[in-house]
Amino acid sequence: MxxxxxxxxxxxxxxxxxxxxxxxxxxxxxxxxxxxxxxxxxxxxxxxxxxxxxxxxxxxxxxxxxxxxxxxxxxxxxxxxxxxxxxxxxxxxxxxxxxxxxxxxxxxxxxxxxxxxxxxxxxxxxxxxxxxxxxxxxxxxxxxxxxxxxxxxxxxxxxxxxxxxxxxxxxxxxxxxxxxxxxxxxxxxxxxxxxxxxxxxxSTTAADASPAHARRPLAELVAEGRGPGTVLIATAAFMILLVSYFLLSWTPSVLAMNGMSPQRSALAGVMLNVGGVAGAFAMSFVVARRSPFGPVALCLALGAALVPFFGFHIVGSEVAAFCLVFAIGLLVIGGQMNIPALCVHYYPASVRATGVGLSMSVGRIGSIVGPLVGGLLVGAKLPWGQLFLLAAIPAFIAAAALGWIAYRKPRG
CATH class of the missing domain: 1.20.1250.20 (MFS general substrate transporter like domains)
Structure with missing residues (x-):
């Protein structure tokens, strides 16, 4: 390649x-x-x-x-x-x-x-x-x-x-x-x-002149050496939607448990989404110029580093909490929204829908698991620092998976 x-x-x-x-x-x-x-x-x-x-x-x-x-x-x-x-x-x-x-x-x-x-x-x-x-x-x-x-x-x-x-x-x-x-x-x-x-x-390149329809779409996802990348993209999708939906589901509740008013804590959930929109829009200009895997991996790694930091600073200034929530949304949720773009970049034209479908279906499973695991961890009454430290692990795994593709892909 x-x-x-x-x-x-x-x-x-x-x-x-x-x-x-x-x-x-x-x-x-x-x-x-x-x-x-x-x-x-x-x-x-x-x-x-x-x-x-x-x-x-x-x-x-x-x-x-x-x-x-x-x-x-x-x-x-x-x-x-x-x-x-x-x-x-x-x-x-x-x-x-x-x-x-x-x-x-x-x-x-x-x-x-x-x-x-x-x-x-x-x-x-x-x-x-x-x-x-x-x-x-x-x-x-x-x-x-x-x-x-x-x-x-x-x-x-x-x-x-x-x-x-x-x-x-x-x-x-x-x-x-x-x-x-x-x-x-x-x-x-x-x-x-x-x-x-x-x-x-x-399309003007030979790589995009592939047939419009694939005879065996699922098999072609792993053909020509794409198997490891397919596994890594699916792993990243599962992990990043797991942590994204954990944050979207439990951040407002955790803030409310620490004394923030229900109205203000609900606004924190909105800030996560607003940060995600801003992050995905900003990232679109980056991926327009280069392969998206490296930038998205870096984005997720930085967001993963902020997640436990938020856990240790829940009790304190509301302004600081909202700034952290926005930054986490910018990096983690914004990175998550680039999953379809990763698949479009990685797979040939004939199986792009299959590649996006596989990653999104595996990711949806993560979106179900995330809130459930979050409920178990909150119910176990872990210290907030430990809780959000555990929540950062899936984001680091997703960043590592995409970073490995970014490192190996040019060597084809």
């Missing part, structure tokens, strides 16, 4: 054709809907639990089932998209997601809601690797990682903006109205998805 050219050696890329820009915007909107749907459920959970008389904590099964659906969708739909065509699989994913989000509004029991959420999770989970591959196809060859990183910003933006909209409307329209709105928004994207093209045809 040849080394990357110097940043100043190439001319600035020409403006993308309108069709390519349109396709990337549609992919961004789908990521936004996925982020909105993820946070929407957490906002309406108290209303549903109250209506059905569910005990505290029982709604966790609904969250887990939604994530499980996303795991199945990311792996199966990602591979199918590389085999049978990305646009048609994306159309099917959005149709499934929107339809079952709408059906969630008709749920009469927790079991019914869990079924609809599992199926809608398959749809949205399958959309993410597909839009990552499509955005890469429509980007300039030397801007693929940066384009995918910026496109994927739709997820946290949708989570924050959608959460605010849901909080404002759920008392007036109820939780069923919220699901109807989410499903309608998803289905409204179908005409836009139908209008995009399968490929942007911006």
């Amino acid at each position: 040849s080394s990357l050219p110097l940043a100043g050696a190439s001319r600035p890329p020409r403006a993308l054709p309108y069709a390519s820009r349109f396709s990337i915007v549609v992919c961004f909107l789908i990521a936004l809907i996925d982020g909105y749907d993820t946070l929407m459920l957490s906002f309406v959970a108290p209303l549903i639990s109250r209506e059905w008389g569910m005990p505290p904590g029982a709604f966790g099964k609904v969250f887990a089932v939604s994530f499980a659906g996303a795991v199945v969708g990311a792996l199966t739909v990602g591979a199918a998209a590389d085999r049978f065509g990305r646009r048609r699989l994306l159309l099917a994913s959005i149709l499934v997601a929107g339809g079952f989000i709408l059906l969630s509004a008709t749920s009469a029991s927790p079991e019914q809601l869990m079924l609809w959420r599992f199926l809608s999770g398959i749809g949205l989970g399958g959309a993410i690797p597909t839009i990552s591959a499509l955005a890469a196809e429509h980007a300039h060859p030397d801007q693929r990682s940066a384009t995918v990183s910026r496109m994927f910003l739709g997820f946290p933006i949708g989570a924050v903006a959608g959460g605010a909209i849901t909080a404002a409307l759920m008392q007036s329209v109820g939780w069923r109205g919220i699901f109807i709105g989410g499903g309608t928004l998803a289905l409204a994207l179908l005409p836009l998805v139908f209008a995009i093209s399968e490929s942007g045809r911006t």
Whole structure:
């Protein structure tokens, strides 16, 4: 594998054709809907639990089932998209997601809601690797990682903006109205998805002239010496989503346990997401000029170093705590949002959706494990310094895995 050219050696890329820009915007909107749907459920959970008389904590099964659906969708739909065509699989994913989000509004029991959420999770989970591959196809060859990183910003933006909209409307329209709105928004994207093209045809290099569809997508992930890298990327995805969702789930609670008001501690969770958006956006300019593995590994390593530092300084100035939370979000959450860009850079065009799907499905498992492990550690009443020191370990492992790829990849 040849080394990357110097940043100043190439001319600035020409403006993308309108069709390519349109396709990337549609992919961004789908990521936004996925982020909105993820946070929407957490906002309406108290209303549903109250209506059905569910005990505290029982709604966790609904969250887990939604994530499980996303795991199945990311792996199966990602591979199918590389085999049978990305646009048609994306159309099917959005149709499934929107339809079952709408059906969630008709749920009469927790079991019914869990079924609809599992199926809608398959749809949205399958959309993410597909839009990552499509955005890469429509980007300039030397801007693929940066384009995918910026496109994927739709997820946290949708989570924050959608959460605010849901909080404002759920008392007036109820939780069923919220699901109807989410499903309608998803289905409204179908005409836009139908209008995009399968490929942007911006590739000019021989490496990007590979077949549009792979006959055996999963096998090709480990072909031509890509096996170790595939294992390392999957390991990094699992570890970084584990620590990310631990932080997102437990940072507000830990701050509240240490005397911060519930309103201020909830704001800490928002700061983590805001830092993540800022970090991913800043990182997109770095990965536009070089391989993303080294910069993302460094970002995660610095964030991992700050996590235990936060644990030893929970009790103290609120301003200092918020600055640390923002910095951790900038480095850890911001690094996590670059996982699709890593896969787009590492895998050939024919299996990009499969590569993203595998990493995201393994990462989703980490997002389920993280909060559960966090609950066990908090319940064990470990000192906060020790708790966050343990939480930093997965981030260091993720940084080491990606750093090893960055070190070995040029040697090909």
